Amino acid sequence: MSFSTEKVARAVRQAVADGLLTRERPVAGFLDVRGVRESVAALHEAFAGVPDVLHAFAAKACPLVPVLRLLADAGMGCEVASPGELRLALDAGFAPARIVLDSPAKTRGEIRAALELGVALNADNLDELDRIDALRPDGCPSVLGLRVNPQVGSGSIGAMSTATSHSKFGVALRDPGARERVVEAFVRRPWLTRLHAHVGSQGCPLPLIAQGLAELHRLAEEIDARVGRRRVTSLDLGGGLPVNFADDSVTPTHAAYVAALAAEEPALLDGRYQVVTEFGRSLLAKNGVTAAFVEYVKEAGGHRIALTHAGAHVATRTVFMPQAWPLRVTAYGPDGTPKRGPLVPYDVAGPLCFAGDVVAHAHPLPELAEGDLVVLHDTGAYYFSAPWAYNSLPRPAVYGCFLEDGGGVAFATVRPAQSAREISLENGADLADALLTGFAAPSGG
Structure with missing residues (x-):
């Protein structure tokens, strides 16, 4: 009925251990089957x-x-x-x-x-x-x-x-x-x-x-x-x-x-x-999460900013209508273990090249550092499954996860991460010369 915080912690820890979340594959969606x-x-x-x-x-x-x-x-x-x-x-x-x-x-x-x-x-x-x-x-x-x-x-x-x-x-x-x-x-x-x-x-x-x-x-x-x-x-x-x-x-x-x-x-x-x-x-939102690595942590104008790999490309509605579509964000260490400690406010920002690419403003989180992970909760519907192609960022991998009663977690690939070559082909790479040589020869006159 809900991908609870406890279940998410198990899934994130195992996803890191299985190499589904790495610094080279820094964002992914997960669905609780x-x-x-x-x-x-x-x-x-x-x-x-x-x-x-x-x-x-x-x-x-x-x-x-x-x-x-x-x-x-x-x-x-x-x-x-x-x-x-x-x-x-x-x-x-x-x-x-x-x-x-x-x-x-x-x-x-x-x-x-x-x-x-x-x-x-x-x-x-x-x-x-x-x-x-x-x-x-x-x-x-x-x-x-x-x-x-x-x-x-x-x-x-x-x-x-x-x-x-x-x-x-x-x-x-x-x-x-x-x-x-x-x-x-x-x-x-x-x-x-x-x-x-x-x-x-x-x-x-x-x-x-x-x-x-x-x-x-x-x-x-x-x-x-x-x-x-x-x-x-x-x-x-x-x-x-x-x-x-x-x-x-x-x-x-x-x-x-x-x-x-x-x-x-x-x-x-x-x-x-x-x-x-x-x-x-109502069937899928609370059964899915998006997990992403923190790439940098910085300060600007008195704001702590965590630059992550989860932005408007996977949370479009939240970025553009934050009051209507607020998301819970939780923090994990590099090994997928939940972070503890005093809470401080962070602007949790994404990787896209526009200033408004922020999924949470002044969100209380334990102190973050490069290599930590953030999880956006309740994103099983209309989030990682409908990515926005701004900046030609790849569509993230999506995994179904089965949480076993004994504590184990098994994963199945629902959609693999998009490659850079696939992005290029989607944007006309095999037609690269179309505007140079693709027109019919002009008629004589």
């Missing part, structure tokens, strides 16, 4: 009273094929939002019927490909329904839905709130005439059987999420009443369960989420509708 399975089990247990549920992991949270394969083996489906994520889900072994495609800007080609595969698809807007009308083949097995925005408001992080009055996602239900247009869209299309909403993510409280999803349920009832028979057969509730980044505890839980939904609208989970969820961060 048993913790991931326990988180998935807790999700299924929370929804045990709901007769028909598909839990689709949001691939964007950790788009690494071995991780997706682990989740498929644990009983998850997969939610994807691009052709790349769809390819990852297929390569990870998810059956098309257990994949849900969401995106606000699907091309006709993407829609056609999804329909041919039988992947479920949620249209973002009414114009997209017209595209599906034209592209949908006879006998198409895809479950097809429409995303709506209940416009219930914002959480504490505006950029993560998808149910504001002006959100780019879905059909805005409270705009004049919009609700009636949605109902009519279902009346005219017998193949349209799913409603989808995603109220928010980190920073959105459970009552706000529940309020928005209760509105989704009311809309489904209204559609069925207008059609005169059951038309909506499933409700895609999205994801968005926030994560506690303050300590090791897992809160809120998926059980608390289910309780909040039931309290707001008891009929939402009573079995009348199949339920789909799209959780991502």
